[in-house]
Amino acid sequence: MIAELGLAALWVAAALSALQLAMACGLTGPDGRGRTAMRAVALPQALLTLAAFAALIAVFVRSDMSVLLVAENSNSAKPLLYRFAGTWGNHEGSMLMWVTILSIAGLAVALFERRLDARTLSFTIGAQAALALGFFAFLLIASNPFTRLDPAPVDGQGLNPLLQDPGLAFHPPTLYLGYVGLSVAFSLGVGALLSREVGPALARAMRPWVLGAWIFLTIGITAGSYWAYYELGWGGWWFWDPVENASLMPWLAATALLHSLNVLAARNSLKAWTLMLALVAFSMSMVGTFLVRSGILTSVHAFAVDPRRGTFILGLLALYVGGAMALFAVRIATVSEGAPFNLKSREGGLVANNLLLTVILGIVFVGTLYPLLAEAATGEKLSVGPPYFNAVAGPVGLILVALLMFAPQLSWKVDRGVIGPRLAPGVLVALVALVASLILAPSMTILERAGLALGVGLVPASVLPLVGRSVKRIPLPTWGMALAHLGVGVAIIGMACNGAFTSETLVAMKPGDIASVGPWQVQLRNITPAAGKNYTALQADLAASRGDGRVLLDPQTRFFSNPQQTTSETSIATRWDGQLYTVIGDQADGGRWQFRLWWKPFVTLIWLGGALIAVGGVLALLGRAWAGRRKRLRGEDWELSR
Numbered sequence: 139m140i141a142e143l144g145l146a147a148l149w150v151a152a153a154l155s156a157l158q159l160a161m162a163c164g165l166t167g168p169d170g171r172g173r174t175a176m177r178a179v180a181l182p183q184a185l186l187t188l189a190a191f192a193a194l195i196a197v198f199v200r201s202d203m204s205v206l207l208v209a210e211n212s213n214s215a216k217p218l219l220y221r222f223a224g225t226w227g228n229h230e231g232s233m234l235m236w237v238t239i240l241s242i243a244g245l246a247v248a249l250f251e252r253r254l255d256a257r258t259l260s261f262t263i264g265a266q267a268a269l270a271l272g273f274f275a276f277l278l279i280a281s282n283p284f285t286r287l288d289p290a291p292v293d294g295q296g297l298n299p300l301l302q303d304p305g306l307a308f309h310p311p312t313l314y315l316g317y318v319g320l321s322v323a324f325s326l327g328v329g330a331l332l333s334r335e336v337g338p339a340l341a342r343a344m345r346p347w348v349l350g351a352w353i354f355l356t357i358g359i360t361a362g363s364y365w366a367y368y369e370l371g372w373g374g375w376w377f378w379d380p381v382e383n384a385s386l387m388p389w390l391a392a393t394a395l396l397h398s399l400n401v402l403a404a405r406n407s408l409k410a411w412t413l414m415l416a417l418v419a420f421s422m423s424m425v426g427t428f429l430v431r432s433g434i435l436t437s438v439h440a441f442a443v444d445p446r447r448g449t450f451i452l453g454l455l456a457l458y459v460g461g462a463m464a465l466f467a468v469r470i471a472t473v474s475e476g477a478p479f480n481l482k483s484r485e486g487g488l489v490a491n492n493l494l495l496t497v498i499l500g501i502v503f504v505g506t507l508y509p510l511l512a513e514a515a516t517g518e519k520l521s522v523g524p525p526y527f528n529a530v531a532g533p534v535g536l537i538l539v540a541l542l543m544f545a546p547q548l549s550w551k552v553d554r555g556v557i558g559p560r561l562a563p564g565v566l567v568a569l570v571a572l573v574a575s576l577i578l579a580p581s582m583t584i585l586e587r588a589g590l591a592l593g594v595g596l597v598p599a600s601v602l603p604l605v606g607r608s609v610k611r612i613p614l615p616t617w618g619m620a621l622a623h624l625g626v627g628v629a630i631i632g633m634a635c636n637g638a639f640t641s642e643t644l645v646a647m648k649p650g651d652i653a654s655v656g657p658w659q660v661q662l663r664n665i666t667p668a669a670g671k672n673y674t675a676l677q678a679d680l681a682a683s684r685g686d687g688r689v690l691l692d693p694q695t696r697f698f699s700n701p702q703q704t705t706s707e708t709s710i711a712t713r714w715d716g717q718l719y720t721v722i723g724d725q726a727d728g729g730r731w732q733f734r735l736w737w738k739p740f741v742t743l744i745w746l747g748g749a750l751i752a753v754g755g756v757l758a759l760l761g762r763a764w765a766g767r768r769k770r771l772r773g774e775d776w777e778l779s780r
Contacts, residue, residue: 141205144193145284147186148234151241152274154183155267158244162264176263177248183270184245191225191238194283198225204290207231207283213294213700215672216302223307224297229431229447230283232310236427237273239318243347244270247322253343254326255335262322262329269321272454280450296700299673305365312358313385317423319351320388323395327416328462331469336413341403344416346762348399352392353755359385360748371706371721373642373736375744378527383506384426387499391419394495397488404550405485407476411492417466421459422499428455429506480552487545494538501531532585539592539630542623543568543599563602568595579638586638593630600624614761622754629747635716635740646730656737658684658718660691665731673698675707678722678731682711693722693733716740 161176197205199221201214211228212221220227226235244266251259277283326344330336362385367375376382395415401408428451479485505527509520543564544557571594575587582590600623604612641656652661663679673696680691691709698705711718716739723732 140193140196140200141202141284141286144190144197145282147190147193148274148278148284151183151186151190152271152278154179154186155241155271155274158183158267159264159271162260162267176260176267180245180248180263183267184241187238187241187270191234194231194234195222195225197284198222198231201294203292203294204287206285206287209287209291209294211294211297213296213672215293215700216297217671219304219307220297220302224301226310227297227301227306230277230281232314233273233277233281233431234283235311236314236317237270237277239314240266240270240273240321243318243322244325247325251343253339254329255333255339258326258329258333258335258340260329261332262325265325265328266322269325269458272457276447276450276454280447293700296672296698298701299696299698299703299705300369302672303365303369305361305369309358309362309365312354312361316351316353316355316358316385316392317388317420317427319347319354320392320420320423322347323351323416324420324458324462327413328465331413331465331473334469334472336402336409336473338403338406341399341412342766345396345399345403346759348392348395348416348419349755349759349762352389352396353752353759355385355389355392356748356752356755359389360745360752363748364745368708368710371708371734373640373719373721373734373738375636375741378505378522378524380429380506380510383502384429387422387502387506388419388426390495390499390502391415391422394492394499395419397491397495401479401485401488402476405477405479407479407485408489409473409476410470413470413473414466415492417459417462421462422503424455424459425503425507428452482548483552484545484548484550487541487548490541491538491545494534494541497534498531498538501534502527505530528585532589536585536588536592539589539596539626542626543592543596546600546603546619546623560602561599564595564599567598568592571595582634582638586634589630590634590638593627593634596627596630597624600627614764615758616761618754618756618758618761620754621757622751625747625750625752625754627747628743628750632740632743632745632747636738636744639739640741641737643735644732645735646726646732648728648730651730653733653735655718655735656739658682658735658737660718660720660733660735662731662733668694670696672700676722678709678720678733680709680720682718682720687713689718691718691720693720695722712742717742 158176158179161179194207197208198212199218201208201212201221203209207228207230211231212224216224224231226232244263247259247266248263251262254262323344326340326347330340362382363375366377366382367373395412398408398412398415402412428448431447431451481489505522509522512518512520544561547560548557549555568591572587572591575582575590579587600620603616604620643653643655645651645653647653647662649662649664652659654660660680660682663681666677666679668675668677675694675696677692677694680693682689682691689711691711693709694707696705696707706721706723709720716737719736719738721734723734726732
C-alpha cells in the first residue's frame, strides 16, 4: 500500500507541475493573479513529491521485498543506516531524490522570492516547473521506483558493498542540493531572458541560490574525495574519473557564475556573460546526470544499465539545454550591455578569474567527453586520465591561484593605487617557499614546485583585504572571501606535498616481519578473523612506530555474501604532518600477506582546504542574508516586490 501511495503522489505532483507550466505559458500581464495561483500550486506539488520520497524510504527501511527496487538493492541483514541511505544508493531512488529537491526549491522560489518583478518571477516558476515535469516523466515512464515484484523474494540482493559506508548518507544529498541550486539559477536566467529584465535585482535574487549550491557542491566534492580515498584503497584522493569530473564541472561553472554575479550586482555589468554562465552551470549538472545515470559509464556511482533510460535523459538534456541556448541566442541582443569598466579594477580581476575558470571547465569537459564520443564513432576505447588533466589544466589552475593573490585587493571601477606593495607579502613568501623547495627537495616536478610556492604565497595574500580595517566593520562576505581563498591556498599546499613527498611500499610479510615506509616502521603482529553485521573479514594487526610514537592499525579484507563481493578496508593513522595509509592484499607464499603502505605528508591539508572554502561560502551567504534583511527593514530595494 505504501508503494501505491507513493506512486499516486508522483502522478499528482507531475500533473501539478504541468499545471504550473501551463499557467506560466498563459500569463499575459504582470498583475500578480497568475503568480498567486502558481504559488498555490507549488506547495501541494512539493509536499506530494516529498511524500513519494518518504514512501520510498519507508519501503526500504521496512525491507519490503515486493518492491522491485528494494529487492534489487537491499536486504534485511543490512544495518538500518544502509537501509535508509540505500534509498538513494540506486538509480531510481537517486532520481526521485533529485526531483524532490527540485520541487522543494521551486516552492522556496515561489514563496520567498521578493526581489524580482512579477513577470520575471512567473517565468522563473514556470521554468522550474518545466524542469520538474521532465524528471517526473522520466520517473513515471522509464524509471518507476515503485514497481512491484510478484512473487516477492524471501530477501533482496543487497547493496553494493562499496556503498555501505556512512558517506552514502551525506555525499549524494549534498551533491544533489548543489545541482538543484543551480537549477534555480538556470530558471532565473530563463525568466530574465523571457522578460528582458537583467540587472542588479536579478543578481541579488540569483546569488543566494548559486552560493548555496556552490557550498553544497564544495562539501560534496570534498567529502566524496575523502570517501573514495579511504574506501577504495588506491591511495589517491582524485583520479580524474568521469564521475568525479561530473561533479567538478558544475562546481567550476558555479564558481565563475558567483564572481560574475558580484560584478552584475555591484556594477550592472557582464549581463550577457552572467546569463550564459547561469545556463551553463546547470547544463553541466545535466551533463553529469547523463554521464552517471545513463549507463554510458561503468562505475560504482553509475547505477543505470538500461539504454532506454540513457536515451530519455539525453532527450531531456537536449530539450532543456538546447532550448535555453536557443532562447539565449534569440533574446540576448535585447539585453543592454551594462556599465563599462576599466581592466585595472575589481571588475577586471573578476573577468580574468571567469576566463580562467571557463578555460579549465573546457579542458575538463573535453577530456571527459572526448573518449566517449571517440568510442561511439570508432568503436575504440580511449583513456584520458591524470597525465592529460594535470598537464593541461594544472598550469591554468596555477595562473588562477596567482590571480587570487592580488585581484581581491583591487578597487571597483578604476584602481588608481600602486599594486606593488599589495603584491609584496604574497610574492615574497612564495619566493621563499620556491627557494626552500629548490634546496630541500630538488626532485620535485615543476608543477608541484610551482603549486607549493603559489599555495604558500596565497595564504598571507588571502588575508590582506582584512588588514588595516576594524574587525567589527568588516562585512561577513569579506571574511568569507578571505577564508575561501585561504582554503584554496591550503588545499594547493596539500596537493603539492602529497604529489612530491608521498612514499609507497609494496611488501609481503608474515607475522613478526617489519617494513619501512617514509619515517615509519610497520610490524605485522597477526592476522585474525573478524565479523560485522553482514560480512566476515580477515583483519591485520599492525603496529607502526615513528620515533617514540606508536599506533595500532587494523586493515581488513571483507567478504560479503549478499551480493558476493570482496572489498579492502583501509586503516589510516593521522598525524599533524600527514597520514600513514595501510591496505591488506592477498595471501602470498610461505604464510606471508601482501600489504601496500603509504606515508602521505600533509595530505590532510587537501580536505582542510576544502572545508575552509565551504565555511567561507557559509559566511558569505550569512552576510548577504543579513545585509538583505537590513535593507528590507529600512525599505531599500523594496519596490520590485510590491
